[in-house]
Amino acid sequence: MKITVENGVKELTILNGTAEPVYHKKAIEVKGGSINSALEYLSKKVVSAEIIEHSKLEFCYDKLYLKLLYDARERNPDVIEGSLKLHPDLEKFNINSGKSYSTFDLADFIKMNRHYFENKDYAMKLVAELRNFEGKVNRDLEAKTDERGNKRALINQVVESNIPTGFFLELPVFVGQEKQRLEVEINITADFSCSLISPDLKEFIDLESKKVLDNQLNQIKALHPELKVFEY
Template sequence: MEENLKITVENGVKELVILKGTAEPVFHKKAIEVKGGSINSALEYLSKKVVDPEIIKHSKIEFCYDELYIKLLYDARERNPDFIEGVLKLHPDLKKFNINSGKTYSPFELSDFIKMNRHYFENKDYAMKLVSRLREFEGNVNRDIEAKADGRGNKRALINEVVESNIPEKFYLELPVFIGQPKQRLEVEISITASFDCSLVSPDLKELIDMQSREILDKQLEEIQEMHPELKIFEL
């Protein structure tokens, strides 16, 4: 549709050229985004990228010990800065054991679980020995209760007695605790209640998670700072 334009020129301008049509679109480069990557994601990005010293001055790292993450915004003053997030997460192989989670199994269920996951044990033969003892456990307790019943409710004591004599006090797993980290040797115990519920507990694992998580973040931040001392780092 034609439009009537009224234009006034001043300061001696004698000619005015008017161009009509569609302007070229403004292009904004697409950012690289990594969300929920492994904890070393920011370090990997910086170590493999040709970093402009001027751009790194306008970039920043944010980290949090409570939520166990490191976030990099590369060229944060740009419309679309690269965003790299690394999170320290428990390894799926560890999570499937439900250690310290309160999850319970019957002795037979736990023996089946151990049998199917014996490749995580430090000693597979030891794992299969544990499988056999768990399968026999409930029957052994019941037989002892029948043989030693004194009418005074000593079932819990008898269960403890059978546990001590038949179930190994502890076993060892070899698997990574966190994604992107090497395998660790973990000591695990089997807790059994008076109703024959079994659960896996490990004080060592709890301590390791609490202590090493901070150490792993600190190590990543230290290497990033050594690589780019001018990069701003903020704790949230």
């Protein structure tokens, strides 16, 4: 090895041993976050135009997600990914899922979750009617000499006269979003099994999911108009 010293340098120090390791900043990674994760990240940082030039935002309407790669040309870029997910409080009701309950099981479930109802007294009235439902049908059937064709008619009669046609819940539909008022119906079959259905919920999910994603995109674009945005 030949070393030449120039520009008036008279002394050269050579160190022998292991060099200090090169340190690279560890990336921030958020996976499985809520749909507003990318906006939350960007709104809390002081971002230069150069860094935005090296960043990108990906989104998908079908899978309802946003993914931010912040300063993507760095060795360890931050990756912030969030998606629009149904709220756990809503999911446990199994609305429109086809899940069946017995009238007693549904009554117990409603009693333990009455705090989600718009009216708690109404919820407890529903609990009482569900617990008495099967017994009332059976008592009326015992009073008849011919049960053929009567069971379905009696069930319809009891549902129309005793069981409320529906009830209202107040809870968020999506994670990170405000509460919504949703009408839910109880469907009861000839074997006394129950299921919860809600055309309002189906419509809300279909129409609002794209609106929520667009709202996030618009806020991010307003915050950083130069950010590259790609649809997948």
